[in-house]
Amino acid sequence: MLGILLVASSLLFLASLSASPPVDLGINLIHIDSRSNFSTSELFHRASQRTRYRTKNRELKLTNSSPNFRSSLHSMDGEYLLELAIGTPSIPLMAIVDTGSDLIWTQCEPCISCFAQPTPVYDPSGSSTFSPLPCSSPLCESLAYYNCTPECRYYYNYSDSASTQGILATETLIFGAYSVHDVAFGCGHANLGTSFNSTGTVGLGRGHGSLVSQLGIEKFSYCLTSFLESNITSPLLFGSMADLNTSSGATQSTLLTQNPFDPSFYYLDLKGISIGETLLPIRAETFELKKDGSGGVIIDTGTALTRLEQAGYDIVAREIKSIVNLPLVNSSELCFSLSSRLVPNMPDMTLHFEGANMTLPMDNYMIVDSNKAMIGVTGGSILGNYQQKNIHILYNLAGGMLSFVPAKCSEI
Template sequence: MAQILPLFVLLLLRLALLAMSTRDGIRIELAYIDSKSNFTTTELIRRAVDRSTVRTGRLLSQIASSHSSTDNVNSPVHVSTASYLMELAIGTPALNFTAIVDTGSDLIWTQCQPCVKCFPQPSPLYNPSKSSTFSKIQCNSTLCQALPRSSCSPDCKYLYTYGDGSSTQGYLATETFTFGSTSPVSVPGIGFGCGTQNIGTTDNSSGLVGLGRGPLSLVSQLGISKFSYCFTSFGDPTTSPLLLGSLANFSGAATKSTKFVKNPTADPMSSFYYLSLQGITVGKKLLSIPPSVFQLNQHGSGGLIIDSGTTITALEEMAFIPFMLAFRSQVNLSVADGSSLGLKLCFSVPAGLTAVEIPKVIFHFDGADMELPPENLMVEDPTARLLCLFMVGTRGMSIFGNFQQQNMHILYDLDKEVLKFEPTQCNKL
């Protein structure tokens, strides 16, 4: 009892500090991963397609591997394929670093000294021996047991591997993390992965911050009931706001909401945010898509997830093909070859043409219709004079990507288990 009481007091103190730190909410500015580059429009499109293709493939292979083995160590972490970066700091004194932000994963991790193998990063490596607030996590802790797979020798060690051969390996610890730049907020005791063997690349970042549904994610550890983001237009160099806690609020009359769908299986898929998509309308035509195409089955496959990291929406082929055919029939332009961009449906834009009529597209979610404006459907390559549908087909699961979410304030209400959304000029939020 003498040992348990101090631990209980420390837990209460940590919860009190967390409440004080987050009661006013936290605002974090997200930068699109290519926003500081000098890429042409063609290159930006190609890079976005390539990242989305790899990420979608990893998500699907992850589901397949989880069905084939109960001992797999694959995790919903997608290094170098996510789209947005956040600036934060770790330790005392605080060390600034950049991390990928990802609603499709849970673990928070960064590269650590002494590093056996690390990929190049833009900032100095975090050195736990130089921080007064660093502490290793015990093997019997809740966070250690939440890992897909862990080992003790004697620390709580983790290994996450990815479909392309990249990986992060290290041990779990707690640290003080500081979020935001204009009004920074420091939060003690956040559990994270201290990666000492990391293979791959993270596109000018030093790690990852997961916002998924699992206990290891930032939102779970902060104990917040809601968070939101609002992505600015594709190619816009301005940052996109991520709002945690009380700052995540809607006031407009155009707010709509749809319930999350829980995956019936265990980790790692239970970390994803699934939505119930019941149909799609193109123009005035409700597409003939079997209801089962978007349903999450009892084995944990199928369904549709909303994902901050995937740029391009990927629809199950049985929905994408009729969608593409209906869309093509309602655009009064000649079809062109979009293989150079990695896209399935493109149109030739004649010289001098200034306006193109694009059919209205509505995604019918459970209880809420989301109308996608033309700029959330099409992307233009001015060099090749192509206008392309920025969606692709896939098999096994559908993914609602961030291009289709741009200039839409998206709120995750974790208490009510609903997703709320309303059209917003994100660069003015």
């Protein structure tokens, strides 16, 4: 499994295209477990649990489109944290950044149902720049579920079973020293469950309400450090700051595809997988996006570990087992017992996308602690954040391309 979820401190949408968007902006992301003292094994299993949970609930959402389908926000939904501010006068916020969703929202007073958060809950009555949006707003009409009172009242749920309900409004969003006015966001009054160290979510997905769409940003990039490196931040970059530095290697580029049944996510066309020099015998249609919306491969910051379609995963697992030749800790996942033996010297894994090859060194797919070697890949079809570590990844939204290059993310 792989997955990435980012946490950001202020969840907002730009409601007015006439507002002045931040053209060049850099923000540091902090992993949610960075302030903990978990062992390598504990970090891996926490990431594995988050990935399984998010993937399971995404599947439930895709098979249950009823507006009566409800879910709650849970404590292990996020991966990375970002600090921002909201309102006039401003207050600090902390939020989950998610490339698989579109809404920007934060918890609001009065709270009908709110989870514990590390900063004061935003109170719109104390801000001079808060303004509810009417139901006639294009952003309101773009939501899947809303009603009119006469303000736009929204309901939004996520693939990892999170949800929020409240009023869609506009506010001032602050990134460090840079302010953006009239940003549309969800003022959430009913948010069930808990969310680790966050106040809500910032969507970076492909929909009209996401942060990148509302700010009119044509490209953004990130370079993720390993969640095993607890004190190192990961850069999230917008505008010209998002450009890749090619000095560390040749840039690879592949088309971003879209699934009309799951329009928020960024899909990639995965053709095959190699381990070392061996191209694995995976059937060409294994990772194809089908006409009914099934299949396909997503690149997702909200999923910690990479997942592969079962038919492809079984072949990858068989090849890895033949190379490692160590006893498994259990049969349910690729976790090997090292005992007193040396860590196996694993070859690179290469993901062959349409027109591009993403090379994953051993450290990007094997996690080693004192007595175990764990493979961070399992069943599904999602390119998670652990496999994306130390790769600078650029989303060219205007050109519909995803580009990437190896990088030392801690030095960007």
